[in-house]
Structures are given as C-alpha cells and as structure tokens.
Amino acid sequence: MLIRNCLIVDPSLPEVDFKATAKTDVRIDGGVIADVAPGLKAHSSETVFDGDGLWLMPGLIDLHTHLRDFNQGAKEDIATGTQAAAAGGYTTVVAMANTVPPIDSPMIFKQLQEMIAEKAVIKVLSVANVTKGMAGQEITEMALLSELGAVAFSDDGLPISNLAVLRRALDQARAIGTLVISHPEDRDLSGSGVMNESATSTALGLAGVPTASEAACIAREIEVARITGAQLHFAHVSTRASINLIERAKADGLQVTADTTPHHLTLTDTDIGAFDTRFKMNPPLRSQADQDALCIALKKGILDAIGTDHAPHTDSEKGAGFNAAPCGVTGMETALSLCLERLTAAPGNLTVLEVLRKFTSAPAKILRLPEPAIAKGRNADLFLFDPKATWQYDVKSGQSRSKNSPFDGRTLTGRTLLTLSAGRIAYQYEPAMDRWLSIEGLALK
Numbered sequence: 139m140l141i142r143n144c145l146i147v148d149p150s151l152p153e154v155d156f157k158a159t160a161k162t163d164v165r166i167d168g169g170v171i172a173d174v175a176p177g178l179k180a181h182s183s184e185t186v187f188d189g190d191g192l193w194l195m196p197g198l199i200d201l202h203t204h205l206r207d208f209n210q211g212a213k214e215d216i217a218t219g220t221q222a223a224a225a226g227g228y229t230t231v232v233a234m235a236n237t238v239p240p241i242d243s244p245m246i247f248k249q250l251q252e253m254i255a256e257k258a259v260i261k262v263l264s265v266a267n268v269t270k271g272m273a274g275q276e277i278t279e280m281a282l283l284s285e286l287g288a289v290a291f292s293d294d295g296l297p298i299s300n301l302a303v304l305r306r307a308l309d310q311a312r313a314i315g316t317l318v319i320s321h322p323e324d325r326d327l328s329g330s331g332v333m334n335e336s337a338t339s340t341a342l343g344l345a346g347v348p349t350a351s352e353a354a355c356i357a358r359e360i361e362v363a364r365i366t367g368a369q370l371h372f373a374h375v376s377t378r379a380s381i382n383l384i385e386r387a388k389a390d391g392l393q394v395t396a397d398t399t400p401h402h403l404t405l406t407d408t409d410i411g412a413f414d415t416r417f418k419m420n421p422p423l424r425s426q427a428d429q430d431a432l433c434i435a436l437k438k439g440i441l442d443a444i445g446t447d448h449a450p451h452t453d454s455e456k457g458a459g460f461n462a463a464p465c466g467v468t469g470m471e472t473a474l475s476l477c478l479e480r481l482t483a484a485p486g487n488l489t490v491l492e493v494l495r496k497f498t499s500a501p502a503k504i505l506r507l508p509e510p511a512i513a514k515g516r517n518a519d520l521f522l523f524d525p526k527a528t529w530q531y532d533v534k535s536g537q538s539r540s541k542n543s544p545f546d547g548r549t550l551t552g553r554t555l556l557t558l559s560a561g562r563i564a565y566q567y568e569p570a571m572d573r574w575l576s577i578e579g580l581a582l583k
C-alpha cells in the first residue's frame with residue numbers, strides 16, 4: 139500500500155512547521171512502514187491512497203477504555219469497542235479490568251486474551267485487577283498476571299480504600315516493574331452524590347459529589363506512592379485541587395502520573411440541563427475553573443495524558459432517570475477532534491503536537507511502551523486525519539454499540555478517514571473510498 143502526498147504529523151519529533159513541511163509518500167508492506175520519501179513510484183501490485191490535504195499520524199493510544207464484553211455484551215464488546223476506537227484514530231487501547239466477571243485471575247485473563255485475539259480490530263492491552271473480586275482486600279496474582287501480559291493493575295470503578303492493601307500492591311508493582319492505576323475517589327465523601335457539588339446541584343435538587351472526594355483520595359495515595367517508590371497513575375483527574383497535589387508530588391520526584399478526559403476538558407456541570415443522563419459520569423463534570431485548570435495542567439505537563447474513560451451503557455440503563463442511571467459516557471470517536479479544538483485555544487494554548495503527545499508519547503511512556511513514531515521499519519499503526527473536515531457527530535451512525543454520548547449533534551473539526559493497525563485497515567470512512575487509486579489513477583470503487 140502506498141499513501142501519497144500526505145503531511146506527516148509525528149509527535150515524536152520536536153515540532154512541525156505546517157507551512158514549510160513538504161508532502162511525502164509512505165509505503166506500507168508486511169505490516170510495517172517500508173519507506174518514507176517524496177515521489178515514491180507505485181508497484182504494479184500496490185494500491186494507492188491519495189493523502190493530499192491529510193495528516194498521517196501515529197495511531198493514538200487510549201490508556202483508559204471500557205470494552206465490556208463477557209456478560210455485558212449488550213453495552214459493548216471487543217469488536218464494537220475496537221471499531222469505535224479505530225474510527226477515532228486509535229490503534230491501541232488499554233481495556234480496564236472492572237468487567238463482569240472482573241479480570242482478577244490468570245484463568246479469566248487468558249480467556250480475555252482469547253476473546254481479544256478473535257475480535258479486536260486494533261491492539262488491545264489488558265489491565266488486571268489489583269484485588270480479588272475488586273473487593274479491596276486480597277491482592278491478585280500480580281506477578282503471574284504481569285507475565286501473562288497485564289500492562290497495569292487497577293480496580294478502576296472503585297478506589298482501594300485500605301491503604302495497607304494499596305501499599306502491598308504498589309510494593310509488588312515496583313518489584314515486577316509495572317504500575318497501579320488509581321480511580322481516585324473517597325466513596326464516603328461522594329455519598330449518594332450524582333453530580334458535582336455546586337450551585338447547579340442545589341438548583342437541580344441533586345445530591346453533589348464534592349471536589350474533595352477526588353482530591354482527598356489523591357492526597358492519601360500520594361503518601362503511599364512516596365513510601366513505596368512505585369509508579370502510581372491517577373485516572374480521570376477532574377479538579378484543580380487534585381492538580382495542585384499532583385504538581386507537588388511530581389516536584390518531590392515521585393513516580394506519579396495522571397490523565398484527564400475529553401469530556402472534563404469540554405463540558406461543565408451546567409451542561410447537564412434537564413437531567414440529561416448522557417452528562418452523568420464519575421468523576422462528575424466540574425466547574426469552568428476546574429476545566430481551565432485541567433487545560434493549563436496539560437500544557438505544563440502536570441497532567442501527562444488524555445484517556446477517554448469510554449464507558450458504554452445501554453439506552454434503557456441510561457434512561458433510568460438521573461439518580462438511577464449508571465455513570466459513564468462513550469468517547470473514543472470524538473476525543474481527538476474535541477481536544478484539538480479545546481486545547482489549542484486559551485487557556486491551554488497547546489500546539490497540535492503537544493495535544494497529540496497526550497494521546498501518543500505520553501500514554502506510551504506511562505505504560506512503558508515504545509514511543510509511537512512514523513519511520514521506516516516501525517509498525518504500521520497509523521491513521522489519516524482530515525484536519526479541515528467539519529462534520530456533525532451523529533451517535534447513531536457511530537461504531538460503538540452504545541449511544542450514550544453527550545456530544546451527539548455537536549459540530550466537530552477534523553475527522554479520521556483511514557486507520558491502519560499493523561498495516562491492515564481497521565477503519566475506513568466510507569466517503570474516503572474515493573481516495574483509493576489504482577496505479578493508473580482510476581478510482582477502485
């Protein structure tokens with residue numbers, strides 16, 4: 139396969155001067171990038187994709203995805219979840235372990251790997267649980283699970299409230315060279331809260347979750363990271379108070395990393411409107427001041443990465459009313475467009491490459507994976523993105539089995555046209571079929 143006349147936008151490089159950079163061709167053969175140069179001649183057996191006006195980028199890495207499957211296939215399964223990821227430009231996702239059943243034993247972990255091999259259209263990395271049954275008491279066989287391929291350990295969905303258990307897990311993680319991903323929340327402080335505790339929750343008559351629920355947990359867990367020297371990653375950070383704690387922990391030289399989500403970067407608690415459950419997630423949408431602090435923290439590197447926390451639920455579950463509906467929103471298909479728009483503007487003012495690094499180099503570093511890059515000999519995990527395309531997101535035509543997106547109907551700029559996983563087409567936007575050319579320059583369709 140030959141991709142012609144594209145602009146390489148590679149976050150592993152220092153910066154890109156969009157006006158001065160020349161278009162180039164990229165040949166993909168046997169699942170790897172075989173050549174990168176302008177004016178490559180097409181072989182007779184080769185199909186050619188016209189990349190004119192498009193950015194070619196290393197595939198994104200989502201370090202926080204819920205693919206469900208097992209007993210929750212009505213929400214999502216590995217096939218539909220990875221198709222949704224590919225449609226968003228992702229070529230690697232990290233599947234969280236709070237499935238039904240949870241990924242807390244080598245047997246279930248192996249079963250999961252078989253399902254991934256059978257169904258995934260992109261690379262799926264698996265998290266295993268920290269504690270058996272996610273009960274927060276007894277540590278799983280972490281060393282064995284790590285040997286089987288677990289990239290990290292987490293009871294995401296639930297915090298590990300017993301700090302002695304967290305200490306044992308972090309000690310073990312350090313010994314085997316892995317990390318623990320924390321879902322930072324003090325469940326007593328969250329109480330029966332269903333949205334951010336604010337003037338809006340009072341006006342709506344809904345029970346609130348204070349920002350202290352997240353920050354207090356982060357403060358406690360940072361001290362356990364300090365005494366163990368282990369890597370602790372905080373998922374879906376949503377508050378300014380949390381950022382201040384993480385900034386200090388990093389200044390102290392601790393191995394603490396953190397991500398935030400596209401929805402916390404683009405929505406606030408006032409968007410809930412008339413009890414719209416598509417805006418119910420955990421942690422909840424916060425204030426504008428919190429959101430601005432997240433953007434600035436990404437620019438400063440206090441927050442390392444962006445993870446979607448893609449959390450599919452069925453229409454009937456989400457239709458149960460604001461108090462009863464489960465938390466979570468889908469997000470892989472809209473993440474990059476939303477974040478490029480939000481973060482390249484004030485108050486973050488990130489460059490395009492800085493935004494991309496939050497989806498590529500940064501999650502790779504956190505997970506101890508090779509840094510994604512576009513270069514000869516590298517795996518062809520790539521996607522072509524039309525940076526100028528303006529389109530309206532229609533959740534019904536999306537790839538995810540679930541439709542619980544707060545961004546349905548939103549106008550987005552920038553769209554994934556083609557995603558390759560190890561050189562194979564994992565996603566193709568139908569109208570982009572026009573861009574396939576035979577070597578004679580004829581459209582194939």
Ligand SMILES: [Zn+2]
Pocket residue numbers: 294295296321373374420
């Ligand atoms: Zn979580």
